[in-house]
Amino acid sequence: MNPDVLTEKLRNVAIIAHVDHGKTTLVDKFLKATGAVESYQQLGDCILDTGDLERERGITILAKNISISYKGVKINLIDTPGHADFGGEVERVLRMADGVLLLVDAAEGPMPQTRFVLRKAFERGLRPVVVINKIDRGDARPAEVVDEVGELFLELAVELGLESSSDADATHDLLDFPVLYASAKEGFAKVELDSPSVGVEPLLDAILDHVPEPDGTLEGSLQLQVASLDYSDYVGRIGIGRVYRGSVRPGDRVLACGTSGQRSAVVKELFLFDKLGRRAATHVGAGDICAFTGVEDIEIGDTLTDPEDPDPLPVTEVDRPTLSMIFRVNDSPFAGQDGRFVTSRHLRERLYKELESNVALRVEDSSEAGAFKVSGRGTLHLGVLIENMRRQGYEFQVGKPEVILVKEDGVTQEPVELVIVQTPADSAGKVIELLGSRRGEMVKYEPQGERMLVEFKVPARGLIGISSRLMNLTAGEALVYHSFHCYEAHKGSIPARSQGVIVASERGVAVPYALHGVRDRGPMFVAPGTKLYEGMIIGEHCKENDIAVNACRAKKLTNIRAASSDENVVLKPPRRMSIEEALEYIEDDELLEITPDTYRLRKKVLNEKLRLRNARSGPAKNVR
Numbered sequence: 001m002n003p004d005v006l007t008e009k010l011r012n013v014a015i016i017a018h019v020d021h022g023k024t025t026l027v028d029k030f031l032k033a034t035g036a037v038e039s040y041q042q043l044g045d046c047i048l049d050t051g052d053l054e055r056e057r058g059i060t061i062l063a064k065n066i067s068i069s070y071k072g073v074k075i076n077l078i079d080t081p082g083h084a085d086f087g088g089e090v091e092r093v094l095r096m097a098d099g100v101l102l103l104v105d106a107a108e109g110p111m112p113q114t115r116f117v118l119r120k121a122f123e124r125g126l127r128p129v130v131v132i133n134k135i136d137r138g139d140a141r142p143a144e145v146v147d148e149v150g151e152l153f154l155e156l157a158v159e160l161g162l163e164s165s166s167d168a169d170a171t172h173d174l175l176d177f178p179v180l181y182a183s184a185k186e187g188f189a190k191v192e193l194d195s196p197s198v199g200v201e202p203l204l205d206a207i208l209d210h211v212p213e214p215d216g217t218l219e220g221s222l223q224l225q226v227a228s229l230d231y232s233d234y235v236g237r238i239g240i241g242r243v244y245r246g247s248v249r250p251g252d253r254v255l256a257c258g259t260s261g262q263r264s265a266v267v268k269e270l271f272l273f274d275k276l277g278r279r280a281a282t283h284v285g286a287g288d289i290c291a292f293t294g295v296e297d298i299e300i301g302d303t304l305t306d307p308e309d310p311d312p313l314p315v316t317e318v319d320r321p322t323l324s325m326i327f328r329v330n331d332s333p334f335a336g337q338d339g340r341f342v343t344s345r346h347l348r349e350r351l352y353k354e355l356e357s358n359v360a361l362r363v364e365d366s367s368e369a370g371a372f373k374v375s376g377r378g379t380l381h382l383g384v385l386i387e388n389m390r391r392q393g394y395e396f397q398v399g400k401p402e403v404i405l406v407k408e409d410g411v412t413q414e415p416v417e418l419v420i421v422q423t424p425a426d427s428a429g430k431v432i433e434l435l436g437s438r439r440g441e442m443v444k445y446e447p448q449g450e451r452m453l454v455e456f457k458v459p460a461r462g463l464i465g466i467s468s469r470l471m472n473l474t475a476g477e478a479l480v481y482h483s484f485h486c487y488e489a490h491k492g493s494i495p496a497r498s499q500g501v502i503v504a505s506e507r508g509v510a511v512p513y514a515l516h517g518v519r520d521r522g523p524m525f526v527a528p529g530t531k532l533y534e535g536m537i538i539g540e541h542c543k544e545n546d547i548a549v550n551a552c553r554a555k556k557l558t559n560i561r562a563a564s565s566d567e568n569v570v571l572k573p574p575r576r577m578s579i580e581e582a583l584e585y586i587e588d589d590e591l592l593e594i595t596p597d598t599y600r601l602r603k604k605v606l607n608e609k610l611r612l613r614n615a616r617s618g619p620a621k622n623v624r
Contacts, residue, residue, distance in 0.1 A: 009072055009073045009074060010073065010074050010075075010076070010213060010214055010287055010288065011073060011074070011075045011076065011098065011099070011207055011208065011211045011213070011214075012076045012078075012096060012097045012098045012099070012211075012214055012242070012287070012289060013075060013076065013077055013078070013097055013098070013099050013100065013101060013207055013211055014077075014078040014080055014093060014094055014096070014097035014099075014100045014101070014121075014126075015027065015077065015078065015079055015080060015100070015101045015103065016080050016094075016100050016101070016102055016103070016117040016118070016121065017102065017103035017104065017113070017114065017117070017133075018104075018105070018108070018110075018111035018113040018114045018481065019113060019481075020105075022103055022105070022133040022134060022184040022185070023079055023080070023103055024079055025184040025185055026101075026103065026131075026133070026182070026184035026200070026203075027066070027077060027079050028184075029184060029187045029199075029200045030068055030077065030200060030204065031066070031068065031275075031276070032187070033070075033187075033199055033200050033201060033204065034068040034069060034070050034204075065077070065078055065228075065240065065273045065289060066079070066273060066275060066276055067272070067273040067274050067275060068275065070204045070207075070208070071204075071208065073208055075204075075207060076096075076273060076288070076289045078093050078096060078097060080093055080094075080117070092227045092228060092300060092316060093227050093228060094117075094120055094121060094124050094126065095124065095225065095227050095242070095316060096227050096241065096242040096289050097124075097126060098126065098127075098211055098212050098213070098214050098215075099126055099127045099128070099129065099207070099210065099211030099212065100117075100121045100126050100127075100128050100129070101128075101129050101131055101203075101207070102114070102117075102118060102121070102128045102129070102130050102131065102149075103131045103133045103184075104130065104131070104132055104133065104145055104149055105133060105134050105137075105145075106132050106133060106134045106135045106137060106140035106141065106142045106145055106181075107134065107137050107139045107140050107141060107145075108422075109141075109144070109145045109148045109149075109448075110145075110148055110149055110152045111420060111481050113481065113483050114152070115152060115156070115418075115483070116483045116484070118152065118153075118156060119156050119159075119160070122156055122157070122160055123160065127177075127210060127211065127212065128177050129177070129178050129180070129203075129206050129207065129210050129211065130146075130149055130177050130178065130179045130180070131179075131180050131181075131182050131189070131203065132145055132146060132149075132179065132180070132181045132182065133182050133183065133184055134183060134184070134185070135181050135182065135183055135193070136183040136185070136186055139449065141449075142181055142193060143193075146179055149177075149179075153177065178206055178209075178210050180202060180203055180206055181193050182200070182203060183197075187199060187200060188200065189201075189202045189203035190202055191206075213287075214286070214287030214288075215244075215287070216243070216244055216245055216285075216286030216287045217245055217246075217286055218246065218247055218285050218286055219245075219246070220245050220246050220311075221245065221246055221305055221306040221309040221310065221311040222243070222245065222246035222247070222248055222252075222254065222304060222305050222306045223243070223244040223245040223246060223303060223304075223305055223311060223312070223313055224241055224242070224243045224244070224248055224254075224290075224292075224303065224304040224305075225241050225242060225244060225301070225302070225303045225304075225313045225316065226239040226240065226241040226298055226299070226300055226301065226302045226303075226304075227240060227241045227242065227300065227316070228240040228241070228300070229298070229299075229300060229356070229357050229359055230291065230357060231356040231357040232293075235268075235269070235293045236293070236296050236356075237293075237295070237296060237297070237298050237356060237357075238291050238292070238293055239291065239292050239293075239295060239298040239302075239304075240289070240290075240291045241289070241290070241304075242287075242288070242289050242290075243284055243285060243286050243287065243288055243289075243290065244286060244313065245286050245311075246285075246286060246306070247283055247284060247285040247286065248267060248270065248283075248284055248290075248292070248304065249267070249270065249282060249283050249284075250267055250268065250269055250270045250281075250282070251266065251267065251268075252266070252267050253265070253266050253307055254266070254267055254295075254304040254305065254306070254307065255304070255305050255306070255307040255310050255312075256295050256297075256298060256302050256303070256304055257302060257303050257305060257310065257312035258299050258301055258302035258303065258312075258315055259299065259301065259302075259315055260297065260299060262310070263297070264307060265294055265295040265296075265304075266294050267292050267293075267294045267295070267304070268292075268293045268294030269292065269293045269294065270282070270283075270284055270290060270291075270292050271290060271291040271292070272284060272288065272289075272290055273289060273290075273291075278291055292304075299359075300316060300359045301315040301316035302315070303315075319360060319377065320404075321360065321361070321362050321375035321376050321377060321404055322376075322377055322378065322403065322404055322415045322460055322484065323375065323376055323377070323378055323379065323381075323382065323401050323402070323403060323404065323460070324362075324373055324374065324375040324376075324401070324402050324404055325373075325374060325382060325398050325399050325400065325401045325402065325583070326366060326368075326371050326372070326373055326374075326398065326399040327347060327351065327371065327372045327373075327374050327396055327397075327398050328347075328366075328368070328370055328371040328372070328396065328397050328398070328399070328591075329342070329343065329344050329347060329370035329371075329396060329397070330342060330395050330396050330397050330593060330594075330595070331397070332397070332533065332536075332593050332600070332602060332606075333507065333533040333534075333606075334531070334533060334593075334595075334600075335395070336395065337595070338395060338595035338596050338597040338598070339393055339394055339395025339396075339595055339596055340393035340394075340395075340596075341392075341393050341394045341395065342394075342395045342396075344369070344370035346394065347370070347372065347394065347396055348365075348372060350389060350392075350394060351363045351372055351374060354385060358385070360376060360377050360381065361374065361375070361376050361381075361385070362374070362375040362376075363375075375404060377484075379401055379464075379580045379583050379584055380580055382401070382583070383578070383579045383580040383583060386398065386579055386583075386594055387579055389594070390594050390595070390596055390599070391596065393596050394594070394596070395594065395595045395596065396594055397591045397592065397593050397594065398583070398591065398592050398594065399586075399588075399591055399592075400583075400586050400587060400588050400590065401464060401583055401584070403415060403459075403460045403461045403464075405490065406487060408487070411489055412489070412490040413487040413488060413489055413490065414459050414460065414461065414487065414488065414489075414490050414491070415459070415460040415484060415485075415486075415487055416457050416458065416459055416460065416485050416486055416487065416488045417457070417458055417459075417460050417463055417482045417483060417484055417485055418455070418456075418457060418482060418483055418484075418485040419435065419440070419455070419456045419457070419458050419463065419480070419481070419482040420453065420454070420455050420480075420481045420482070421435075421453075421454045421455075421456075421470065421478055421479070421480050421481075422448060422451050422452070422453055422454075422478065422479040423451060423452055423454065423470075423474050423477065423478045423479075424450075424451055424452075424474060424475075424477050425447075425450070425451065425452050427473055427474040427475070427477070427478070428445075428452040428454060430473040430474070431454055431470060431473060431474065431478065432445075432454060434466070434469060434470065434473060435454070435456045435458055435462075435466075437494075437495060438458055438459070438461075438462030438463070438466065438494055438495075439458065439459050439462055439491040439492065439494055440456040440457065440458035440459075440462060441456060441457045441458075442454065442455070442456050443455050443456065443457055457485060458482075459488075459491050459494065460484075461494050462494045463482060464584050465496070465497060465584040465585055466480075466584075467480055467581065467584065468581060468584070468585070496587060497585070497587055498544060499522070499540050499541055499542065499543070499544065500540075500541035500543060500544050500545045500546040500547065501537045501539065501540055501541055501546050501590075501601075502518060502521055502522060502524070502537070502538050502539035502540065502541050502546075502547055502548075502549055503535060503536065503537055503538065503546055503547070503548045503549070503603060503608070504532040504533065504534060504535065504536045504537075504538050504548070504549070504550075504551050504552075505534060505548040505549060505550050505608060506532070506534060506550045506551075506552050506553075507532060507533045507534055507552070508531075508532060508552030509529060509530070509531055509532065509552060510526050510527070510528055510529065510530045510531075510532055510538070510551045510552060511528060511551070511552060511553070511554050512528045512571060513553070513554060513555045514549070514550060514551045514552060514553045514554070515528060515551055515571055516570075516571060517549075517553075518539070518549050518551070519571065519572070520542075521539070521541055521542055521547065521549075522539050522540040522541045522542040523539060523540050523572070523574075523575045524538060524539040524571075524572070524574045524575070525537065525538055525539050525540070525574055525575055525576075525577070525601065526538045526539070526551070526574055527571075527573075527574050528571070532551055532552060533602075533606070534606050534607065534608075535602055535603045535605070535606025535607065535608075535611075536600055536601070536602050536603075536606075537590065537600075537601035537602055537603065538551055540575075546611075548608045579592075579594075579599060582599065582601060585601070586601060589603060589604050589605070589611075589614075590602065590603055590604060591603075591604055
């Protein structure tokens with residue numbers, strides 16, 4: 001039999017978990033244990049996090065496909081993102097899997113994204129193998145976490161109606177889940193807690209034992225459904241998906257069926273995943289995962305089928321965006337000093353090119369010249385795009401993120417998120433008060449070790465800018481997680497940022513003397529020596545109103561020296577924000593200026609007199 005065609009020795013497994021629960025680290029150990037990487041030590045940790053941002057931030061942004069061989073069985077492994085903003089990636093790639101490894105932190109237990117990805121797995125009927133990871137942590141509580149996972153399984157079974165399913169055997173298999181205990185960092189897994197620690201082979205054995213072989217037949221009309229996209233400047237779009245029925249070869253004429261209709265195409269190249277890369281294939285059969293070129297306008301959810309006997313699968317919907325913002329050409333006084341790509345043509349081409357592979361993104365031309373409306377799944381999703389563009393030499397400005405409202409049956413609805421906060425007990429009251437003021441509804445309040453776990457349902461509008469507030473209220477000790485929950489009726493106005501900002505009134509260079517003079521007004525965002533322009537935001541005011549200050553004013557020199565006039569100027573370090581934090585911080589009348597070298601907060605209207613005139617005639621700024 002052709003080795004590229006499905007045999008019984010094949011498993012398709014997705015690895016799912018909450019962010020930072022150890023998925024990518026575990027895949028590293030799989031690669032090492034199966035000899036898939038010869039120079040493993042030279043590649044370092046988190047091998048699949050190939051992007052600069054993925055390595056710097058320690059998160060997986062894009063799903064990765066690899067293949068390993070164990071005991072004569074080919075295992076297609078899909079490493080999925082753990083952050084809620086990239087949940088759409090998880091939902092799509094689960095369609096290619098027959099089982100999942102669910103990783104849960106032995107100390108934190110199930111978290112919001114754990115629930116989200118597990119629900120999607122249950123909806124697909126995928127059997128989970130539960131891995132209690134990080135059992136080597138000092139605060140690990142594996143036995144309690146297993147019970148919590150069981151409770152989560154039962155809750156989801158009730159929500160999805162699985163307990164009343166006519167297929168009792170399938171329901172029993174779903175809820176009677178195997179459990180293993182592991183430390184991905186130390187590279188071991190075991191079936192019993194008190195068993196000796198060996199390698200990750202027990203977990204690989206569990207995959208062979210508990211993940212079913214893929215269904216499918218080599219006979220009949222081709223069904224290859226696209227679950228993910230890649231892009232190459234040389235060959236265009238690259239479709240990645242699973243063959244559910246039949247087989248496909250390079251040169252085959254196919255019919256691509258999806259939301260944009262039906263169109264004929266020819267498969268030019270065909271690839272199978274092999275270890276960390278891809279290898280050219282002459283034939284791919286039902287059950288396997290492959291990549292292909294030749295279909296230029298291929299979309300997520302499209303099915304490649306036989307044009308003589310078409311039988312497409314139902315289209316997979318891509319999650320709709322929940323947040324939007326305006327990208328515009330930089331028009332600040334420092335425009336064009338740092339960037340290589342600064343015009344509206346450059347900006348438009350780059351944003352529309354992003355759509356080739358970033359399928360959860362939406363880009364629309366705005367009525368305003370040089371401005372584009374960009375919609376995504378959250379501030380991290382859009383922040384990653386901004387950071388990538390900045391590093392590529394683009395210079396532009398973005399406005400305040402806005403939640404996308406939808407109308408269903410004449411009722412305005414908004415996205416609601418499930419928020420979990422782990423906080424010291426003495427700060428729990430402040431956390432509850434803050435989330436309540438953001439139209440949040442508390443659904444759980446319980447002790448978790450020496451901390452309290454607070455769970456709320458909060459409108460997505462209410463979460464914009466809340467992370468920094470929670471950090472301030474809990475002295476930096478809060479752990480905050482959230483994921484999309486549902487759409488509900490619009491809940492009314494929500495208080496926005498309570499503090500005003502300190503704005504530069506003159507163009508020049510910030511000097512220590514001037515910054516020292518306004519040190520009591522609030523924390524500063526700039527350090528001495530920073531180049532400033534009128535209208536640039538340089539700090540946060542301790543009161544509700546904005547104030548303009550001259551941060552470039554130097555001390556006047558005289559020939560009279562007083563004992564106390566030459567005191568040393570001691571300044572606190574400026575507050576540094578990430579791009580995502582800055583996006584959440586700005587208000588409707590403010591912008592975030594992005595350049596390859598830096599990013600700055602600024603007012604839309606730079607002149608103070610014009611801002612005051614607009615404020616007298618405009619709406620109140622403290623309600624969102």
